[in-house]
Amino acid sequence: MTATDVFINSAAENSARNYNPLPVVVASAEGAWMTDVEGRRYLDMLAGYSALNFGHGNRRLIDAAKAQLDRVTLTSRAFHHDRYADFCAQLAELCGMEMVLPMNTGAEAVETAVKTARKWGYRVKGVPDDTARIVVAANNFHGRTTTIISFSTDPEARDDHGPYTPGFDIVPYGDLAALRAAITDSTVAVLIEPIQGEAGVIVPPEGYLAGVREVTRAQNVLFVADEIQSGLGRTGRTFACEHEGVVPDMYILGKALGGGVVPVSAVVSSREVLGVFRPGEHGSTFGGNPLACAVALEVLAILRTGEYQERAAELGDHLHQELQSLAGVPGGPVREVRGRGLWAGVDLDPALGTGREFCERLVGRGVLAKDTHGSTIRLAPPLVISKEDLDWGIERLREAVARG
Structure with missing residues (x-):
């Protein structure tokens, strides 16, 4: 043997x-x-x-991690640490946005985006309590938590895990007319992958992302782009949305953000959107920890060179x-x-x-x-x-x- x-x-x-x-x-x-x-x-x-x-x-990432290991690895968000502010500022700048909410895994970041969109819907858009809806695409893959698999169309991911979380409307990927028709007064966000990875690296029709941006802006709905797999250089741009000159209201990032060294994820958006959170309403013991921030800062430095x-x-x-x-x-x-x-x-x-x-x-x-x-x-x-x-x-x- x-x-x-x-x-x-x-x-x-x-x-x-x-x-x-x-x-x-x-x-x-x-x-x-x-x-x-x-x-x-x-x-x-x-x-x-x-x-x-x-x-x-990657030597730069390993060296950044080793240097941080000798200093401090975890404080929890109960205290400040000296790598956090730089991480948030530099990631926000890379995305052309204002605020960052760090988590660990991609699924955690998607869950955070869902919570953020709903909270924005209630506090800013004025949607009645407990009625917020999010439009998603068929054949999506955003993770495997109970809420996320509730809007999956993949039986392998979804079956035998009910009861499922309500509040999602599924439309065909790439079908702008179907997406437009699904939006109602209760819709707070459209959540899509700019390229569907798990579905088989499905690239949407040309003009689709620009159309999503136009529709969501006109309807006062957040455009949330899950760039966990497609982002940070994979497609030849920093973000896959850039191929159509589109900037969403919210980026969901993960995977490459931790350089394959530590799990790092984040939701990045405007002050109007992420500013809806108040202390105690969302959190993570490990999210934004010093080791994660040190590695991610080096990832951001690598990306800035192009x-x-x-x-x-x-x-x-x-x-x-x-x-x-x-x-x-x-x-x-x-x-x-x-x-x-x-x-x-x-x-x-x-x-x-x-x-x-x-x-x-x-x-x-x-x-x-x-x-x-x-x-x-x-x-x-x-x-x-x-x-x-x-x-x-x-x-x-x-x-x-x-x-x-």
């Missing part, structure tokens, strides 16, 4: 089966590469669902050109390719296997990726990946999806 088998069998004994990991046991990682317990190297084409945008073991956004744009163009050549083969295994920047969804012929089976083939060729929804593979390598390594990974994909 191999070291990999021993670990996997041991984990199966004591871990709930809420995940079904690929049969790889990672022991170390650097840049875009991971090494397993038996010394085999794998090219990471998932990057922790965009949490590792700046690569494994280097990673440019890399994602340039390498993303190359990635999509290569993937489209696979999709252009008549009767070939690749049916469709979607995405933006260093982010792609590849739909494969179900007759040739499931997405999981294709990912297992990739494991055997030294590439780690993740399937979703049947026969779709998601590709999201760290933004530090070299063109040579990217080409190597694409060639392994070409082999894995070949017929026969």
Whole structure:
């Protein structure tokens, strides 16, 4: 029995089966590469669902964390600490907004955004108590808390967890007419992903985000953009909304904000919106802790250079050109390719296997990726990946999806 088998069998004994990991046991990682317990190297084409945008073991982020570990790691928000003000100011500036409410995980940030929108609806817009509604998109993925799965259309995430939280109206993603029709006097927000990641890296029709911005502004409704996966460089811009020149009323951020070192998330908005909170109405023991702020401040410094956004744009163009050549083969295994920047969804012929089976083939060729929804593979390598390594990974994909 191999070291990999021993670990996997041991984990199966004591871990709930809420995940079904690929049969790889990672022991170390650097840049875009991971090494397993038996010394085999794998090219990471998932990057922790965009949490590792700046690569494994990024020296700037590790050094920032180590320096902070020697000073103070947690105070709770009962006291001030000396990294908090800078973090809030610099993140607000990056977003072109005024206030920040820090949390830890993406799901916590989405929950915070929901609470914020409702509170704004009651205190500012004047919606009657307990009537606020939020419009969301079908096939969304915003997390797995009870409230969030209440407006999911994915049976795998939703089933057997009821009763569900009311107050949400689901419309087809990309359908501006349906969204407009769903807005009523009780609507306080529209919550969408600028690109739907879990659904298979679905890019909305051109003009959709600009249309959402126009409709929400006209109806006095908050436009809340969940940029947890799409934000902070992944699509070739700091935010995916920028591709249509759109600034929402509220950003939800996470994953890459912690650089793959610590969980950091945040809701960023105007003073009018986040100013609705008073002391004691919302909080988190670990949200905005000194260690998280130190790492996130370094992430913000990295983003200000624009280097990673440019890399994602340039390498993303190359990635999509290569993937489209696979999709252009008549009767070939690749049916469709979607995405933006260093982010792609590849739909494969179900007759040739499931997405999981294709990912297992990739494991055997030294590439780690993740399937979703049947026969779709998601590709999201760290933004530090070299063109040579990217080409190597694409060639392994070409082999894995070949017929026969």
